[in-house]
Amino acid sequence: MAVSAFGHPKAITLPLLAGSWLALAVPAVWAQPEARLSAPAGDDFYRPREKLQLSLPDELAIGGSGQLSLELDGMDVSALAEWRGTELVYRPVRPLAAGAHELRVVFYGQHGRIQELGYWTFEVRHSAALRELRANGQFNLGFSQRVSERDRDGGSDLQGGGHLESGLSGDNWRLDSSLDLVAVNNKDLAVAGREVDLARFNLRGEYGRYRLALGDQQLASASLIQDGFERRGLSTAARLPLWDGSLSLYRAGSRQQPGIDAGLGTDDADNRLSGGRVEFWPLRGDSAQLMLAGGRLSGRVGESDYGTLYPQEAAGTEPAVNEGDAWNLVADGQFFQRQLRLRLEKAGSEYDFDGVDSGFAAERDNAWSALLVLDPLPHSELDWRLGLESKKLGTWYRSLANRYAPADRQMERVFFDISRDKWSWDGGYALENNNLSRNTAYAISETRQWHLNTRYTDYDLPQWPLLAALGRPSYTLSVEGTRLQDQYTPPGYLVNDLQTRRYALTAAFARQQLQWSAGYHHDSLKDASGWQPETRTQATRLDAGWYPNHRYSVFVGWELQHTTYPDRGISTDRHIYSVDAKAEFIPQRLRGNLGLGLNETSARDDPFFARWDQTTYISAQLSWQIRQPDSLVSGLELILSASRNDYRDRLFPSTLPADSPADGYQAFIELRSSLPVAYPGGQP
Numbered sequence: 001m002a003v004s005a006f007g008h009p010k011a012i013t014l015p016l017l018a019g020s021w022l023a024l025a026v027p028a029v030w031a032q033p034e035a036r037l038s039a040p041a042g043d044d045f046y047r048p049r050e051k052l053q054l055s056l057p058d059e060l061a062i063g064g065s066g067q068l069s070l071e072l073d074g075m076d077v078s079a080l081a082e083w084r085g086t087e088l089v090y091r092p093v094r095p096l097a098a099g100a101h102e103l104r105v106v107f108y109g110q111h112g113r114i115q116e117l118g119y120w121t122f123e124v125r126h127s128a129a130l131r132e133l134r135a136n137g138q139f140n141l142g143f144s145q146r147v148s149e150r151d152r153d154g155g156s157d158l159q160g161g162g163h164l165e166s167g168l169s170g171d172n173w174r175l176d177s178s179l180d181l182v183a184v185n186n187k188d189l190a191v192a193g194r195e196v197d198l199a200r201f202n203l204r205g206e207y208g209r210y211r212l213a214l215g216d217q218q219l220a221s222a223s224l225i226q227d228g229f230e231r232r233g234l235s236t237a238a239r240l241p242l243w244d245g246s247l248s249l250y251r252a253g254s255r256q257q258p259g260i261d262a263g264l265g266t267d268d269a270d271n272r273l274s275g276g277r278v279e280f281w282p283l284r285g286d287s288a289q290l291m292l293a294g295g296r297l298s299g300r301v302g303e304s305d306y307g308t309l310y311p312q313e314a315a316g317t318e319p320a321v322n323e324g325d326a327w328n329l330v331a332d333g334q335f336f337q338r339q340l341r342l343r344l345e346k347a348g349s350e351y352d353f354d355g356v357d358s359g360f361a362a363e364r365d366n367a368w369s370a371l372l373v374l375d376p377l378p379h380s381e382l383d384w385r386l387g388l389e390s391k392k393l394g395t396w397y398r399s400l401a402n403r404y405a406p407a408d409r410q411m412e413r414v415f416f417d418i419s420r421d422k423w424s425w426d427g428g429y430a431l432e433n434n435n436l437s438r439n440t441a442y443a444i445s446e447t448r449q450w451h452l453n454t455r456y457t458d459y460d461l462p463q464w465p466l467l468a469a470l471g472r473p474s475y476t477l478s479v480e481g482t483r484l485q486d487q488y489t490p491p492g493y494l495v496n497d498l499q500t501r502r503y504a505l506t507a508a509f510a511r512q513q514l515q516w517s518a519g520y521h522h523d524s525l526k527d528a529s530g531w532q533p534e535t536r537t538q539a540t541r542l543d544a545g546w547y548p549n550h551r552y553s554v555f556v557g558w559e560l561q562h563t564t565y566p567d568r569g570i571s572t573d574r575h576i577y578s579v580d581a582k583a584e585f586i587p588q589r590l591r592g593n594l595g596l597g598l599n600e601t602s603a604r605d606d607p608f609f610a611r612w613d614q615t616t617y618i619s620a621q622l623s624w625q626i627r628q629p630d631s632l633v634s635g636l637e638l639i640l641s642a643s644r645n646d647y648r649d650r651l652f653p654s655t656l657p658a659d660s661p662a663d664g665y666q667a668f669i670e671l672r673s674s675l676p677v678a679y680p681g682g683q684p
Helices: 465-470
Strands: 024-026 052-055 066-072 082-084 087-090 099-109 114-124 132-149 156-169 173-184 196-207 210-218 230-239 246-253 272-284 289-301 322-335 340-351 363-374 383-393 409-420 423-434 444-457 472-488 497-510 514-527 535-549 552-565 570-586 590-603 611-627 635-649 662-679
Touching: 066 087, 132 173
Parallel strands: none
Antiparallel strands: 024 066, 052 087, 066 099, 082 087, 099 114, 132 156, 132 662, 156 173, 173 196, 196 210, 210 230, 230 246, 246 272, 272 289, 289 322, 322 340, 340 363, 363 383, 383 409, 409 423, 423 444, 444 472, 472 497, 497 514, 514 535, 535 552, 552 570, 570 590, 590 611, 611 635, 635 662
């Protein structure tokens, strides 16, 4: 049994079990500082819900007084323990997590006297063969009936879903899984055309230094050849004996494939990715570390992703199969007490832009990036960082696993952030160039971007009475700008010479039951080419929230957007009003909410889209919790909801029915059932 007598604690990093900071008052002074922890029942380890029973010394001195504290994993759980004469019994409110734990009994006497009566470390397991066995999740099922809707008959819908995570582990192996289940009564609303489907799943297994994963997963970290996306497939990895290294290999579908019918997503040879990554840590310490990694991938893609708005088939073209290869090398390190970070990456690709059916050869190109971040004063009152970044992606650079990377771009930027006490500042400046090959058929442009932000946050009320009445303040001031300018414009094209600016100020205040804020921002757009008119937009915003207690809340908001066109002498206005109220009439039983919204637009002289209209939106919901959900006990909730839209077009009223605005409303009755799953109990 991994139980030690009280004495020297062992350094163990463990999750803490929530408890109370109340202590048991005991009028005693111990004659002998010694306590005993009873052995586990029948095993050399404790089970997740097994009680911890301590025998305390019998010798008590009546004349003294003090407090007895029981601490589990550094948290005082005395108020949750049961006193039985000279025995103290603690039964976990929630199952203890598998692994090592610490238990300590401390007596706090008068005049600051502290005595440790016992200290133990012990192990928690599910059984002798299994270190851990757990399952957590929730399944939901909802039936909704449309009671009323303008110009439509009532209808019903049945929808459900659920998520389940499970884990099983031994001394040197582990199995984990996660499943997402969906169910609908209408195939047109289904994720992949099935009324009941396993939309997403992931199975992971580890044995010693080896790992295998099946299903939807993140294949690799973000880089120049990977954008960190999730795909369905299989991957395997192994830890290497050199420099804490690891090797991973994967094969996955090149497009997103939900639903159980998609299998592992690797059956279609024209939509498949294969790759691998190797990683080493030649330096890994408290003051410095260095990671070296390299990856390679290849694949083919012949169909659009699930959810693409304009798939190739819809455009009336034959699907083309694009294929390509890519590789990268990365060095990422932190040095000088981790005050300096330096990251370098080099990548290359050979990608078929036109598709194998078009008969053009694949284009080869390179990309690289460099990042330097300096944190010279990590432990001082003034904490600041300075960063430099440079990145270049060649004209023909592209990766199948990072298809939205901005190819044909080069960017350099400098950025900083500073904080001291209640103040913080951050800013940056970036310069980007395109058309790196200087192709005269396209424009050669330069983009400059910059921003500056200042924040002040006070967690206490100001000393001045007038400012204290406003509440705890938080102020933010930000300025940013962009300039897009052509260095070369091909004949027949409009010149790019665009400049934007934004100035914004926000003040927020908070009191015990009230919070409110005010904001203002000014946006300007100036096109020196004359293609579009200069515009200036000012927006003023006010909002407030009142929270008399945890059961009731009201939030109101207002915003005015005023846009002017200085060259034309015209302006437009837009008002936005909102109200949101929530109430819990019967705790954990009956609650409701009400939302109101009003948008008014006066833009009769707008040169692009003339408007003069008003939109009103109202929604209300009342929910009754018939039965509270509990572990393996389903809950039941009844919901009544209604909403109404009212639209009035004052600019073209003839298009609407006489004396009647265009409107819409609908009302629903919904019955929801939820079944939580938790084994061996609630989350630790």
